[in-house]
Amino acid sequence: MRDVQRIAIVDPADATREPLRNMLLGVESVWLEAECSRYEFFHDVIRQSQPDVAVVALDADHAKALLLIAQLAQDCPGMPILAVSGRGDGQSILQALRSGAKEFLTSPVVLEELLTALQRLHRGRLSSDGTPLNGAPKADSLVIAVAGARGGVGSTSLAVNIGCTLAQCPNVGVALIDLDLALGDADVALDLMPDYTLADVALNIERLDMTFLRRSLSKHSSGLSLLPHPVQMEDASLIREEHLQRVIGLLRASYTHLILDLSKGFNATDVTALRMADVILLVSQLELTSLRNTVRILLTLGADPALSDKVKVVLNRVGSDADIGLKKAEDTIGKPIFWQVPNDARSMIESRNAGVPLLQHAPRSKVQASIAGLTQALCGTAELPPTPTRRSRFFSFK
Numbered sequence: 001m002r003d004v005q006r007i008a009i010v011d012p013a014d015a016t017r018e019p020l021r022n023m024l025l026g027v028e029s030v031w032l033e034a035e036c037s038r039y040e041f042f043h044d045v046i047r048q049s050q051p052d053v054a055v056v057a058l059d060a061d062h063a064k065a066l067l068l069i070a071q072l073a074q075d076c077p078g079m080p081i082l083a084v085s086g087r088g089d090g091q092s093i094l095q096a097l098r099s100g101a102k103e104f105l106t107s108p109v110v111l112e113e114l115l116t117a118l119q120r121l122h123r124g125r126l127s128s129d130g131t132p133l134n135g136a137p138k139a140d141s142l143v144i145a146v147a148g149a150r151g152g153v154g155s156t157s158l159a160v161n162i163g164c165t166l167a168q169c170p171n172v173g174v175a176l177i178d179l180d181l182a183l184g185d186a187d188v189a190l191d192l193m194p195d196y197t198l199a200d201v202a203l204n205i206e207r208l209d210m211t212f213l214r215r216s217l218s219k220h221s222s223g224l225s226l227l228p229h230p231v232q233m234e235d236a237s238l239i240r241e242e243h244l245q246r247v248i249g250l251l252r253a254s255y256t257h258l259i260l261d262l263s264k265g266f267n268a269t270d271v272t273a274l275r276m277a278d279v280i281l282l283v284s285q286l287e288l289t290s291l292r293n294t295v296r297i298l299l300t301l302g303a304d305p306a307l308s309d310k311v312k313v314v315l316n317r318v319g320s321d322a323d324i325g326l327k328k329a330e331d332t333i334g335k336p337i338f339w340q341v342p343n344d345a346r347s348m349i350e351s352r353n354a355g356v357p358l359l360q361h362a363p364r365s366k367v368q369a370s371i372a373g374l375t376q377a378l379c380g381t382a383e384l385p386p387t388p389t390r391r392s393r394f395f396s397f398k
Ligand SMILES: Nc1ncnc2c1ncn2[C@@H]1O[C@H](COP(=O)(O)OP(=O)(O)OP(=O)(O)O)[C@@H](O)[C@H]1O
Pocket: 148, 150, 151, 152, 153, 154, 155, 156, 157, 158, 180, 264, 316, 317, 318, 341, 342, 343, 344, 345, 346, 348, 349, 352, 367
């Protein structure tokens, strides 16, 4: 699922475009980025959508289509073109390839042939070490799963505030999926009243396309996009592992960062999220239940090296009076603590109650400074705008 190919198609004939479009929508590793019914407009569509592959159907007007292929091949040398035509004779194939197409398929297109051609094009875009050639943008995004060692440990607070902080970086698109399907509250933390939820997406999974999926996410003023948990508790059971796999796979193609706020149930969707994540933040606290559960969770995840290598333990609410010592906690857990977020009840609880993230509610608080540091440590290259210092408050009107 890591390598979703973003595809744009042009075909002026509805009779051939629609079956091809439906076939592409059914392919899990494909994201239909754009669909166009005029050769004249396709160049602009490509410029705006920057797909990984362009599919050009030739039969509506061979001369125009071949000219378009030649122009695209010249202007976008890193983007392979797949030509499709009902005429599978040697002459037609040769013309398309000479114009600049990398692959040719005869229509009606057969699914297996389409998949093989797409795989060849995908391999052709990668160098021997698996990195994209020709400066093509890397389709992968960073998926961060946030799991908690017990209820109320601070998973949602961290997930939401990491998301909003990250959304401030240039050239970054961040989406948060609330996977606490029954009792999630990421929408409350952001004071959003979403029109669509994960349940709507799961119910329409077969005809999920870019427009529908993007419309299903609610955008917060910080720039963070949210796909919330279902409104009705009973709808939680509609969401199955394969739905989540497809949704995460598609969102990775469109966002640079995905944050998954898990439930404390460690159920099938949580496990899917853990498997698909690049990083697992295990949120704990310096008290007995959290530390005991942290050890149990690490033991369970430790049975699968693919999971255990991704886990980073984050201690939340550090600095409360009743804290167990840090050294003792580290010895108990048997793993270094990746990050410590201070206890800052006033800023955090007020921010949660107001439904306003820390970045907007208490941008100079120590807890926001710590979360900004955590975000930087996780995302490495992300250029975070500087956190305002306390001194700058003197000049502010707040
Ligand atoms: N660093 C912090 N300092 C002070 N209070 C905090 C901190 N982090 C979280 N809290 C508070 O702890 C409470 C629980 O936080 P949160 O809802 O994020 O936990 P959770 O793990 O998502 O809970 P749930 O198990 O319900 O999903 C909230 O009232 C929040 O304001």
